[in-house]
Amino acid sequence: MPALQGRFASGAMIAWEFERDGEVVRINPTGPLLVSAGAATDLAVEAAVAGTGIIALFEDWLRPQLDSGALEPVLEPWWPSFPGPFLYYPGRRLLPAPLRAFVDFVKASARSGRG
Structure with missing residues (x-):
């Protein structure tokens, strides 16, 4: 499944970072949708719900979609704490x-x- 990417206003791409038991994995996603961090976050969430790709955001931002079943959690053991x-x-x-x-x-x- 392709990733839904974010980019800061400076043009820097947002890497995905996962951590488990002290091991950190950093991924530079590629995918069909690139959105500006902040302003277009809702668009990225809607695209994920529509099945366009996987999204990586803070759990609290995605909690309504996870609770309703609109999004399926993946890699939960690797989710970073905030x-x-x-x-x-x-x-x-x-x-x-x-x-x-x-x-x-x-x-x-x-x-x-x-x-």
């Missing part, structure tokens, strides 16, 4: 108000289990 996004910001006391509000929101969401 501990979540990280936010790095200057540790200054006087952050701009929008950044302070965002940091406070992310911290509150993480504590409440929503993040």
Whole structure:
């Protein structure tokens, strides 16, 4: 089955990386569809559901299609874990108000289990 590829805005291709028991395998997929990372992710998911090829994305993004049976999981023992996004910001006391509000929101969401 062909792979559905992603490309960053810089033009760099997105490699697929799989890990199991400390072994890492990196694959540069080729396939019938090349989409921009982010903006066209939904198009790639729809193409995978239509049977065009295999897609590699974060499990949470594909969970609705996996749960409904629209997509079939493959290589599950090799799926990478994702501990979540990280936010790095200057540790200054006087952050701009929008950044302070965002940091406070992310911290509150993480504590409440929503993040």
